[in-house]
Amino acid sequence: LQKHLCLKCFAPETRRKMAASDHLEPFDDPIDSSADAVCAAVAGRVHLREVGEAKTGRVFPAVLSSISFLGTSSAKPQPGKRNTSSLVVTTHQGSCIMVDCGEGTQHQMMKSSTLKMTKIRAIFVTHLHGDHCFGLPGLLCTLSLDGRTAPLPLVGPIGVKEMVETVLRLSGAYVGYSIVFHELDGTQAHDFTVDLQIENNKAERLLVHASPLSHGIPTLGYFICELTQESKLDSSKAMALGVRGPDLGRLKRREDVVLPDGTTVRSEDVLHDPPPRRAVGLLWDTMRSEEAEAYLLSSSFPCGELARLVQCLWCCRNTDVEP
Ligand SMILES: [Zn+2]
Ligand SMILES: [Zn+2]
Numbered sequence: 001l002q003k004h005l006c007l008k009c010f011a012p013e014t015r016r017k018m019a020a021s022d023h024l025e026p027f028d029d030p031i032d033s034s035a036d037a038v039c040a041a042v043a044g045r046v047h048l049r050e051v052g053e054a055k056t057g058r059v060f061p062a063v064l065s066s067i068s069f070l071g072t073s074s075a076k077p078q079p080g081k082r083n084t085s086s087l088v089v090t091t092h093q094g095s096c097i098m099v100d101c102g103e104g105t106q107h108q109m110m111k112s113s114t115l116k117m118t119k120i121r122a123i124f125v126t127h128l129h130g131d132h133c134f135g136l137p138g139l140l141c142t143l144s145l146d147g148r149t150a151p152l153p154l155v156g157p158i159g160v161k162e163m164v165e166t167v168l169r170l171s172g173a174y175v176g177y178s179i180v181f182h183e184l185d186g187t188q189a190h191d192f193t194v195d196l197q198i199e200n201n202k203a204e205r206l207l208v209h210a211s212p213l214s215h216g217i218p219t220l221g222y223f224i225c226e227l228t229q230e231s232k233l234d235s236s237k238a239m240a241l242g243v244r245g246p247d248l249g250r251l252k253r254r255e256d257v258v259l260p261d262g263t264t265v266r267s268e269d270v271l272h273d274p275p276p277r278r279a280v281g282l283l284w285d286t287m288r289s290e291e292a293e294a295y296l297l298s299s300s301f302p303c304g305e306l307a308r309l310v311q312c313l314w315c316c317r318n319t320d321v322e323p
Contacts, residue, residue: 057201061227063092064206064278068115070108071100075131083108084131088115089224089280093204095121095196099222099282105135106142117146121196124208125156127186127219127285128163137167144175150197151178155208157186157218184210186218189291193227211295213286221283221292231271238270 067089073082084102088109091097096119098105109115120143125133133156143152154160161181168175184190190210195203209223233252243265247257251267258264283292 059195059203059205061229062204062206064226065092066090070105071102077104091204093198094119095198098123100126100132101135101139102131103134106139122153122194124222125160127157127217128159136164140175141173148177151180153180155182157220158183186220187212211289211292213289215285219285223279223281225279226277229274231274234270234272241265
């Protein structure tokens with residue numbers, strides 16, 4: 001990451017942390033709400049729904065919370081300083097989405113005081129270069145030794161299934177849960193939702209746009225995007241208008257309510273606007289990628305932090321600046 005992103009585009013605090021070692025303690029970085037990456041463009045383009053889709057229980061929109069860098073050294077680990085590529089995106093519910101899993105990633109996770117292996121609810125792999133996935137077999141086996149039974153969605157370019165299954169088979173590994181592979185053509189863009197199964201029969205859902213990147217082998221960058229949250233009801237306003245009991249629930253479900261005296265209370269008058277959607281774009285090991293750039297800079301995508309980051313990424317790669 002450090003190699004490919006221009007650090008001057010990050011906030012000073014983030015920069016300081018990125019420049020520091022990632023060995024002792026991965027850091028959490030709250031996603032800046034100014035990066036209101038409203039991804040309405042993708043809302044109508046969801047083609048796939050099978051990634052770990054919740055079969056039962058309540059599904060609600062996930063809220064992105066933080067990013068933890070587990071490894072930023074690129075191809076070669078630097079003991080005591082940096083590990084190979086991996087990061088974790090965490091939701092408010094504590095679900096961890098791991099993106100890439102270089103060798104030794106599970107050690108990094110275990111060192112963290114905030115991240116828990118049991119909360120890994122999906123793994124995304126950008127490409128099959130070893131520094132991005134040689135940590136997978138070990139981590140997957142540890143999850144089994146820890147007693148995991150919940151299925152684990154694993155998203156990645158075509159070949160990730162063969163790679164993982166071959167290593168597990170030849171090494172006689174026992175994995176006591178199902179790995180739900182979702183292989184994608186790494187030369188195409190994809191939109192899909194992923195359901196992160198949490199306790200109590202609940203799942204939280206995120207929208208993902210996978211962009212083909214320009215690298216030596218098929219490589220995907222991932223935009224992990226929030227879906228629209230539920231609007232909160234201004235109940236004191238609704239009560240002041242005379243609404244009571246189950247009618248409050250109807251307003252919340254965006255139904256208008258007719259009171260006994262014949263007046264209509266419109267839901268839009270008593271519902272707060274939902275919070276702006278946020279997204280995080282995870283693009284690395286790449287030259288300029290037209291698809292990702294077009295996606296980010298599309299008219300429905302405000303030119304926020306995220307767009308600046310990507311533009312900066314291209315500029316760094318093009319001018320070969322070492323931060
Ligand atoms: Zn790499
Ligand atoms: Zn690579």
